[in-house]
Amino acid sequence: MKTVRTAADLGALPGSGSVGLVPTMGAFHEGHLSLLRAARAENDVVVASLFVNPAQFAPGEDLERYPRDEDRDSRLAEEVGVDVLFAPAVEEIYPPGFQTWVDVEQLGGILEGEHRPGHFRAVATVCLKLFNLAQPDRAYFGQKDAQQVAVVRRMVRDLALPVEIRVCPTVRDEDGLALSSRNAYLTPEQREAALALPRALQAHDRALLDGLDVDYFELADFEPRVLAGAVRVGGTRLIDNVVVEREPR
Numbered sequence: 001m002k003t004v005r006t007a008a009d010l011g012a013l014p015g016s017g018s019v020g021l022v023p024t025m026g027a028f029h030e031g032h033l034s035l036l037r038a039a040r041a042e043n044d045v046v047v048a049s050l051f052v053n054p055a056q057f058a059p060g061e062d063l064e065r066y067p068r069d070e071d072r073d074s075r076l077a078e079e080v081g082v083d084v085l086f087a088p089a090v091e092e093i094y095p096p097g098f099q100t101w102v103d104v105e106q107l108g109g110i111l112e113g114e115h116r117p118g119h120f121r122a123v124a125t126v127c128l129k130l131f132n133l134a135q136p137d138r139a140y141f142g143q144k145d146a147q148q149v150a151v152v153r154r155m156v157r158d159l160a161l162p163v164e165i166r167v168c169p170t171v172r173d174e175d176g177l178a179l180s181s182r183n184a185y186l187t188p189e190q191r192e193a194a195l196a197l198p199r200a201l202q203a204h205d206r207a208l209l210d211g212l213d214v215d216y217f218e219l220a221d222f223e224p225r226v227l228a229g230a231v232r233v234g235g236t237r238l239i240d241n242v243v244v245e246r247e248p249r
């Protein structure tokens with residue numbers, strides 16, 4: 001595996017066959033690894049990006065304390081067969097004078113977008129930039145972030161980007177909690193409280209969130225349709241969703 005830090009070096013890699021890109025913010029868990037394995041199975045070359053995108057964190061969010069461990073991520077990426085780890089510095093993605101943004105207006109403004117203004121503008125922009133740099137045939141995203149998938153798909157259609165979006169199922173811990181880099185912030189008591197989110201989603205029963213700080217618990221007409229929720233447990237904000245086949249109670 002080769003670690004590349006500049007856009008120029010990524011662009012200069014010799015091309016040979018299909019490219020699968022897995023955009024990540026690192027702190028790898030089995031959710032990330034499932035995307036990397038899917039990319040490995042379907043492409044000749046697998047590129048994983050490791051970039052904690054400052055623009056997608058609002059002031060007061062967890063940008064500074066977001067878990068970072070490039071050595072561990074690098075080892076895990078190599079183990080699952082990643083060919084290129086793209087780990088750019090912030091200035092590589094946002095060069096001085098940067099002022100061009102992609103805004104998926106309506107889809108990026110609801111649910112998460114309502115509670116994290118500007119979040120999806122930053123997500124869409126960084127994804128477009130990564131697509132331009134890595135030139136992937138396929139890009140891999142997790143159903144865990146269902147709205148992110150919807151936003152990226154919309155951008156790909158609207159701007160006719162030559163990339164296929166592949167979506168992998170949400171990976172959960174044995175207790176049902178969706179894996180997330182942010183789970184590391186939870187104390188054992190908070191983790192127990194956080195289990196209400198997957199349980200409420202599974203049961204389609206908002207009442208199971210009573211006592212928690214709920215940002216939203218709503219049906220979303222993505223493809224597929226999901227029931228999506230976001231809660232705050234202590235200082236940690238968690239999101240999750242389940243695919244919905246029927247009307248919730």
Ligand code: AMP
Nearest residue numbers: 024025026031141142144145170171179
């Ligand atoms: P992140 O590093 O949190 O930005 O996530 C990188 C990618 O991994 C995104 O496409 C996420 O949707 C995906 N991902 C994160 N957690 C999970 C999970 N528990 N199951 C499946 N995919 C996930």
